[in-house]
Amino acid sequence: MKITGIEKYKGSTYKVEFEQQEPCYLNIEIINKFNLKAGIDLPLSAWEQVKEESDFRRARERALYLLDYKDYSYVDMFKKLRQNYDEELCYRVMQKLVDLGVINDRRYAQGLARHYMEVKLFGRRRAFQEMRLKGLTKEVIDLALEEYEQGTGERLRRLIEKKHLRYMTDEKGINRAKNSLIRYGYDYGDIKEALREIQIDSEDE
CATH class of the missing domain: 1.10.10 (Arc Repressor Mutant, subunit A)
Structure with missing residues (x-):
């Protein structure tokens, strides 16, 4: 493949023309790396390396x-x-x-864990599921969530007060809150305890 001309196209991209071949467009970094110049006759194997x-x-x-x-x-x-x-x-x-x-999956997982646990106030189960969807391994996720093993009750109470407390005026409202909190990834036992601690009677009558 004989190169008949190389001219600037736009920016750092150059147009490379060949004898009896369609032109191609290469970055100057590639042109310099392979010392491409007009008049050079490249073997096919060398051109494949350039393309790669x-x-x-x-x-x-x-x-x-x-x-x-x-x-x-x-x-x-x-x-x-x-x-x-x-x-x-x-x-x-x-x-x-x-x-x-x-x-860096560990650093990425730490950032996700912080977002899901501190900002979104997810329970561990929901956070784990979301992080798995991002392509992270169980080992990496477990390590990132380790620091959030304590404080589940506090996060749960914050979530209840932020999103649900004003609607929990009757049994129907309390049950809706419970279902929502389960979807957020909290265990039913933790939900009942949090409700009890903020003096909401969560027992079925």
């Missing part, structure tokens, strides 16, 4: 762009990349992201 490196760079930059807006678990980012790139390339990019420290 170009795809790797695009996938890496795509991942870094996404990470500018929010954190991702290893699994979620892999799935995102896999939509456009082959599996082997995705694994290579993911290893680079791990090496850079921008993908």
Whole structure:
């Protein structure tokens, strides 16, 4: 594959033209890495390597762009990349992201745990389920939630006072609150205890 010309296209992207081939567009980083110049006749194997490196760079930059807006678990980012790139390339990019420290499941899990437990006031069961949906392993989730093993009752009381207390004027309102709190991931025993502590009679009459 003979290169007949290389010219700037836009930004850091250059148009590479070939003899009897469609042109392609490469970042200057790739052009410099492989020392591509007009007049060079590349073997097909060398050109495949150039394309692979170009795809790797695009996938890496795509991942870094996404990470500018929010954190991702290893699994979620892999799935995102896999939509456009082959599996082997995705694994290579993911290893680079791990090496850079921008993908770190333990740090990501700690942030999620803080959000679900301190902001959303979820019970452990609901927080665990949500974190699993983010692609985190049981071991990583358990470690992140470990610091929230104490304080369940306090979080539950805060949630009741914030969202339910004003509606709990009769048995119907109390039962609705119980069902909602169960969906939030709290155990029924903890719910009854919290209701008792804020002097709401939760016993069925």
